Amino acid sequence: MPVTSADGAGPVLSHMLERLEEPHPIGDLARRAVMSSRTFARRFVAETGTTPHQWLTEQRVIRAPELLEESDLPVGQVATRSGFGRAALLRHHFQACTGISATAYRSQHRAPAMTGA
Structure with a gap:
């Protein structure tokens, strides 16, 4: 897993990894991260180098x-x-x-x- 900041995508990445078989709409991930969808998507790319979907x-x-x-x-x-x-x-x-x-x-x-x- 990529290195992320404590208040960034890390907890969301862990959540996604534990539940790969589930769908993960960007809105749900953003709510989990307590961010707007747009902010979450931007920070996710900044921290991981790729989109949540990819x-x-x-x-x-x-x-x-x-x-x-x-x-x-x-x-x-x-x-x-x-x-x-x-x-x-x-x-x-x-x-x-x-x-x-x-x-x-x-x-x-x-x-x-x-x-x-």
């Missing part, structure tokens, strides 16, 4: 490989648990961020106990 997408992509490696969950359930909601969104963002499909990633990085070896 940051959340990146965190969801980081979570997805853990689920792909450690479980037999279908891609649709991995999408739900990592916060994408739909398999198509997971596939799109995962491929864009990693350069490999979620299914190919799972095949290449599967834990030995999961493959029956």
